[in-house]
Amino acid sequence: MVALPPSTAAPVVQLTRVSKTFGDVKAVNDISLEIFRGEFFSMLGPSGCGKTTTLRLLAGFEQPDEDGGEVRLMGEMVNRKRPYERKVAMVFQNYALFPHLSVERNVAFGLEQRKLAKPEIGDRVRNALQMVRLKPEVFARRMPGQLSGGQRQRVALARALVLEPAILLLDEPLGAIDLKLRKEMQLELKALNKQLGTTFVYVTHDQEEALTMSDRIAVMDNARVAQLGTPAEIYENPRTAFVAKFIGESNFLEGRARQSNGGWELAWEYGGRARLPAHPGLQEGKQIRIAVRPEWMDVWPSGEVPAGENALSGTIEDVIYLGETMHVLVRVPHAGTVTVAVRNEGQLIKPLPWKRGDQAAVGWLPEDCQILEES
């Protein structure tokens, strides 16, 4: 993954304190963010988090509130500009192909609006169809009703890309496609983004999709950006419980921060403690919450957790077979159930030594836990 140096160029998309209200509902609340040229930028969040409204603000279908900040595209302030006055293209969730026009005429639509010469339109339409891997000689004359969902999505993509837009907006474009094809399309989209140098702004509620494709992700919650960063930053260093929960799985543990031997510990009221990584927000006695990813924990026989790791003892509650991994659920008194992901090395040859009801301990390295902020 290419980490883009954010300071090299002016951002192509710049939101400054943007708000959008519908009735009494704040759909977008004071959002600021910058997206850079060629970036694959995802807005990720549950439905109602404001990601789609933010995208529609970029497209021009919505306009920010009267005192709702500034939307800039390519440096130009576009708050009150209509969609046809902006240099963006968009791929819609339901494809929005014109049902009365053939594939060819759908793709040509935007070029015809730009009054290009017929031969040039023909060439560009053919190139665009090839780019999304639809054979022009097979598909050009077909009507949208005669295409499969995946093919429609490709036509929608071609219709947007044929305009060679600086910014391509994508609103959950893969939501209605089956899993296998979706994975393929994810990789193709990412490749197109790199190959064309077009800035992609991608809205999705699918965390895996966002992690797979994005250069950077804005995790959105409740009309705000909860966290913005690269997939690794978001996954490995979630700032709030919301982010830790929404992206991947996490075990949450609560207690008070306490200083010991020059480091910090999480101390439980009923006894027991876990060492914490250094973190600027720690204060003596402050109630804190930490998150630990299941795959960063291990299950050990009671009392055999290696030195240097934090340990919690409990009883095996269940072992769940997931194929690639096994989830071992350990019931820890007072702390609840902790999920530990263990690599599946073949249950028929090398079964896990655990069964329901066994005593066991959970261990993890202090640096593998995240101290969460109040969200």
Next chain:
Amino acid sequence: MPSPRQRLLGWLHTRPQARAWLLLGPGTIWLLVFFLVPLLIMLVYSMMPRGIYGGVDPGFTLEHYRRFFDPLYLDILQRTFVWSVACTVICLVLGYPVAYVIARAGPWKNFLLFLVVLPFWTSFLVRTFAMIFLLRDTGLINGWLQQIGVDPISMLYTPFAVMVGLVYGFLPFMILPIYASLEKLDLSLLEAAEVLGAKPAERFRRVTLPLSMPGVVAGCLLVFIPALGSFLTSDLLGGAKQMMIGNLVQNQFSAARNWPFGSAASFIVMALVLAAVMLYLKVKDRELEELR
């Protein structure tokens, strides 16, 4: 032991054809008896000599069909066609914007639709009489005109009055089908057009209008065909001078007691309507084809 009703339902369940016939049956029988049979009787009548005291005498003749191609009747036919086309065009021009607004009216939709069909609550005859009060020389409109110092305009018993009445009567039949097709229109298609660079007028021409074409076609047929056959409006608002083909037919069946000629006139009009409608649909299809 299943009850006879259960056995019947079970039998039907495994026989989709029998089920289809059962559903088609009542309506088909109704149309056969009350539409097709009278039509055949009229066809037979139109080719029989006229009886002295009305009715028909035995025999075969095409005289009535020949008689129709008299300039007198061709004039009426031409007028009927021109008026029906004009009525259809006016209804389309007035009705499309109304349908468009209703389709986008959100919570007001149902109320506005209710207003469109409200006139159907009273008989067409009563409403046409009411129109006379509005249009006659001493009517409401002329009363207002006089108040603002304009001389009265003679409107009743003119083609204008007939057109007003026809458009008024058939406008809802234009609005409702167009509304139905506009209401189904996926708004994201309009957004797609806009983000592809189409300004509002282009967007309407290239997306909204073609996609509402089925409603426009249905509306035009629903207005044009009954307008061709209408006789009440031209009778009450047009007087004797503004005869339409419907008045001619009605006259032959009532006052003139010439059923064979009335029947022949009906069949000629029917053939022309059929031809006109087929031509219209063909032209529409070609236009849609070109759009692809």
